[in-house]
Amino acid sequence: xxxxxxxxxxxxxxxxxxxxxxxxxxxxxGSLYYDTKYFKKGEQVDIRIDSLIVRKAVIQDDLKLMKIxxxxxxxYNLLKKSINTQEKLINFLSERYNQQITKxxxxxxxxxxxxxxxxxxxx
Numbered sequence: 226x227x228x229x230x231x232x233x234x235x236x237x238x239x240x241x242x243x244x245x246x247x248x249x250x251x252x253x254x255g256s257l258y259y260d261t262k263y264f265k266k267g268e269q270v271d272i273r274i275d276s277l278i279v280r281k282a283v284i285q286d287d288l289k290l291m292k293i294x295x296x297x298x299x300x301y302n303l304l305k306k307s308i309n310t311q312e313k314l315i316n317f318l319s320e321r322y323n324q325q326i327t328k329x330x331x332x333x334x335x336x337x338x339x340x341x342x343x344x345x346x347x348x
Contacts, residue, residue, distance in 0.1 A: 228264065230282065230337060231273040233321065236305050240274055243339050248285055250303035251335040254318050254326060259290040259333040270337065282337040289336075294328040303336070 230251045232240050243249065258264065264284045272280045293311060301309040308317045311328060319326040 227271045228268065229271040229273050229278075230335065231275070232305070234275050235307070237274045239305055239307075240272065240279060241342065245280075245339050245341045248303060248336060248338050249282075250300060251337065252304070252314065252318070253333045253335065254322050254324055254330060256290055256331055256333060258335065259288045262288065264288060264335055264337075269340075272337075272339070278343055280342045281340040283340065285336040285338050289334040291332060291334060292328070293326070293330050293332055300334065 232251075264270065266284055266287055268284045270282050270284060271278045272282050293315060296311065296314075301311075301314075304314065308314045315326050315328065315330075318324070318330075318332070
């Protein structure tokens with residue numbers, strides 16, 4: 226079974242509209258993915274919207290561990306448009322993962338490059 230980066234349905238249109246070969250960033254709270262080296266550079270993963278696989282992607286770099294307060298604008302530029310500020314990101318992570326997230330919270334950054342969309346009827 227392939228590893229996945231899953232986005233909620235709120236991001237469906239943005240995920241579908243992203244260009245292939247564009248580098249994007251996914252963020253997960255805490256250090257679990259980082260500690261276990263769950264994603265590895267060069268590894269191919271599925272991009273899902275809820276449970277539907279919509280495209281493949283390739284992990285572009287080693288995972289990074291940071292505090293939200295240390296993110297720079299370059300990081301926010303690679304996120305989905307509705308979570309591209311510190312406040313929006315904190316709110317999203319808090320709601321999505323049902324955790325108390327602050328600017329001091331540690332997060333794992335996952336850089337990936339989109340590949341072509343998958344024909345949805347194949348799913």
